[in-house]
Amino acid sequence: MVDVGSQVQGNYWFVGAYFNDRNPQDQTERFLADGVWENGFDDQLLDTVKSMQAGDKIAIKSTYVRKRDLPFDNHENLVSTMAIKAVGTVTRNHGDGHFVDVDWEPLDAPREWYFYTGRSTIWQVKPKNWLSEGLIRFAFQNEPQHLDRFRNDPAWSARFGDADLTLKYDFAWTTFYEEFATELLKFKDNRTALLEILSDLQQKHGVLSYLTDKNSEGASQSLTDICPFTVLATFNRGITSLKRTALAGDWAKALGVSTPAPVSFDGIPLVNNMNSWFFQYSSDQGRDDIETLWNVFEAALDLAKNPDEHERIKFVEAYDAARVLPQVKTKLSMGLFWSRPWHFLPLDGQSRSYLKSELMLDGNLQNADGPKYLATIDLLSAKFDDAEYAVHSFPELSWTAFLTPGASPAESTTGSLDEEIVEQASVVPLATYNVDDIVEDGCFLLPTELQEMLDRWRNKKNLILQGPPGTGKTWLARRLAHALIGTKDLRSAIRAVQFHPNASYEDFVRGWRPGPEGQLALVDGPFLEMVERANAAPDVPHVLLIEEINRGNPVQIFGELLTLIEAGKRSPREALHLAYPRSSDETVHVPSNLYIIGTMNLADRSLAIMDLAFRRRFGFVSLEPAVNDRWADWVHSNFNVSMSELKDIQLRFASLNQTISDDPNLGTQFMLGHSFITPTSEINSFRNWFEAVVATEIGPTLDEYWFDNPEKAHSLCQELLS
Known part of the structure; x- marks a missing residue:
């Protein structure tokens, strides 16, 4: 019999073989010869290394990107690749955060794994889903990678999937932008030639007349230097798509870019026309300002190509140096996104709003430094692999933020602006979803039973799925929400939260929280955000999913809104004042198109009996084990x-x-x-x-x-x- 534990149990570590910048050479041969693996950083990853245990599996990996000679059609896109160079078993941990002894098994040649790859020097992989299990079997049991499944997974299908399976989003523009950035970097040490190209294009394109320097007396003069992001911004600002295509195409011809310029720019964040430079006039510049911007541009392209730890450190240093320059701030993340859209997160106003309201990420990202910016990228990259997550790539995130109602642009906007009429984003028909689709997804109830649940929910407005552990309450709640809305494509119409013993009214509805400068600010919680979203789109059902609804104190968490969620009181006439009003005359009502669905595990001994007044406002559906x-x-x-x-x-x-x-x-x-x-x-x-x-x-x-x-x-x- 196959050893089950080797397949699904234990810890698996994928580690790099490079040290810090003092010694950036591949250490694989030394590790194999000495029977060790060593963390070469003095003050990083120490606790992670200490957590490795004897018996854990370990593999030496190298992460990079590939574009040629791949075993599948990559449609000219860069492919994240991870080479497995050796595998082994940890036999002893020295406990110093640096050394572990390893019984290595060298490979005849590195084996390449694609798509689902680790960026950091140490990547712990647990067998929690088909992605991680596939990687473990590939590395440690010599099984082939199921490339077709990876290519057509939502996380990668937009770039690599089969024609009849690809997503509805069109991200063809990313190929042009990536090649443009690659060719642009070649001018880092030849900016005179770049300025000559700019001068020629200024004569042809009147929209470039704004790129004129001023001396200390305010007199106009030609630019004497330029940064890569300002070049990219010339066709990522408020002009029509027609002009953007023409300008991008002429830049590309001059730089040697072979990919045709895109004709659609939907979902690409734009800088404001009044603030599209990334540096100041020469009279106000620091001596190294523009060089600093070229350095972070180069570090970003290097990190996208080879995301090892020493490249991350170089990028963070370059990012932090550039971010604090005048005229930069969050525009830097937009420039990085233009340069490598599959690798970097745009933090324009619209994307930040979407991150906060839809993806539950905030933490003052507008002022994120290099480590926090990379940490957010790592977090999102991990979530992109989840088929249930709202988006699966940074281009899709930017595009979805562009389409999401209620997003509030700040220093930038996403789309096209001009005094001329600009074409609207094409409306994509939404795929329908109903109870038959729930059954097709793997529900073991009858469609008639599911329809009864939906009808009860529509009538009561609030529903709780209760049952023993493992009866698929959360799984079913999400799919009932999709069926209630009628499609799985309106991700912004669903929001999930989880109650816990420390959950409060201030967390869920509204409360005072520290702001960016340390001062207190009145912040709406997920419930009021969903109320606002439902009011903004009254024809669309909106769903708030509350997991483990009885783990908190629902009466205390809902507060005065407990009255308003009742089906018979969903109207402006029933509006009430909140505990923390923004003004003396502010009142709130719960719209009729906002539905609440909760899950409740009856087997949890830690839960208190729910208040009868709360129970009266919900319909209850009991789920049973369905091994039928x-x-x-x-x-x-x-x-x-x-x-x-x-x-x-x-x-x-x-x-x-x-x-x-x-x-x-x-x-x-x-x-x-x-x-x-x-x-x-x-x-x-x-x-x-x-x-x-x-x-x-x-x-x-x-x-x-x-x-x-x-x-x-x-x-x-x-x-x-x-």
């Missing part, structure tokens, strides 16, 4: 498991749940749901996968149930596996 014939048919058809094996597991699982239900200290609310034994990603062997689930998920749960009788918990696990 529909479950068996779905697993059989999607994972090629024999029906006889599934029928056997049905009987064993039903017997386990009956034992739990009959226990006077437990009961039906502690039964285990079908999610425990339903695969969510590709598996090599259902039997091995099932044994691992029993060992790592069901077994620990039973140990908790019968903490005073471990022999019984062990016996029940054996009955499942016998």
Whole structure:
């Protein structure tokens, strides 16, 4: 039998073989010869290295990008690539944050893995989904990568997917922008030639007349220097798309760019026409201002090409030096996005608004320094891999922010502005979603049962899905929300929050919080933001999903709005004053197109009984373990498991749940749901996968149930596996 633990358990580390800038040479040969891996940084990653344990698997990797000689059609896009150069097992941790001993297994040649790659020197990978499991099997079990599945996953399909599977967004412009930046960098040490090109284009394009320097007396004169971002800004400012295409095309011809200039610029952030320079007039400049901007431009392209730790350090230093220059600030992130749109996050006003209101990221990103900027990029890059996440790349994030109502541009705008009429973004038809689609996604209830839930929710406005652990409450809540709205494409119409014992009215509705300068500011929470969003689009149902709704104190968290969420009081006539009003006459009502759905785990002993007044405002739907014939048919058809094996597991699982239900200290609310034994990603062997689930998920749960009788918990696990 295959060792299940080696597939789904344990820690897996993917580590670099480069040191800091003092010694940027590849150390792979030394590591293999000495049987070690070493963290070469004096004061970084020490705690992470200390957490490595004997028995952990480790692989030496090198991360870079590729464009040529790939085993699939990359459509001329850069591909994130990670070479696996050696694998091994940690045998001892020295405890100093620097050295671990490793039993290495050298490879005959590096093996290249694509798309899902780690940027940092140390990347801990846990087998939590098909992406990470695939990487672990590729690196440590010599299995091939399922390239077609990766190419057509939402995270990468816009660039690499099959024609009939690609996303509805058109990001063809990114290829031109990336090549433009690559060619532009060649002029870093030949800016005289770049200025000559600018002079020629100024004679042809009147929109470039603004690029004229002034001396200390205010007299006009020609520019004597220019930075790369100001060049890019010439066709990323408030002019028509027609002029942008013509100007970008002439720049490209002069620089040697072969990709045609784009004809559509939807979703690309623009600088304001009155603030499109990245440096000051020569009389006000610091001596190295423009050189500093070229340095961060070069560091960004190097980091996108090779995201190792020493490149990250160089980028952070260059970013922080450039960000504080006059005329720069958040425009720097926009320039980086233009240069490498698949690697850098734009922090224009519209994107920041979307990050805060839709993706729940804020933290004063407008003033983010280099480490925080990179940390935000890393966080989002990890979330892009989740098919359920709202967006899957930085271009899609910028595009979605452009389309999201209620976004508030600040120093920049996304789209095209001019005194001339500018074409509107094309409206993309939204794919419908209904109860049949929920069943198709893997729900084991009947469409009629799901329709009854939706009808009850529409009538009551507020619904709670309750049930034992593993019955798919959150999974179903999200899909019921999509069905209520009628599509999965309006991501901005859904927002999810999670209650916890420390959740408060100030967090959820409105409260005083420290602002950017340290002063207190009155900040709306997710509930009022959804109220505002629903009021702005009254024809569209909006959904607030509250996970673990009974983990907090709902009556205290909702406050006076508990009255307003009642179905019969969803009108302006019922508006109330808030505990923290913005003005003496401000009142708030909950619009009729805002629906609330919560989830509640009945088996959690830490939860208090819910207030009856709160219960009266919600409809309740109880979910039960659904290890039924529909479950068996779905697993059989999607994972090629024999029906006889599934029928056997049905009987064993039903017997386990009956034992739990009959226990006077437990009961039906502690039964285990079908999610425990339903695969969510590709598996090599259902039997091995099932044994691992029993060992790592069901077994620990039973140990908790019968903490005073471990022999019984062990016996029940054996009955499942016998």
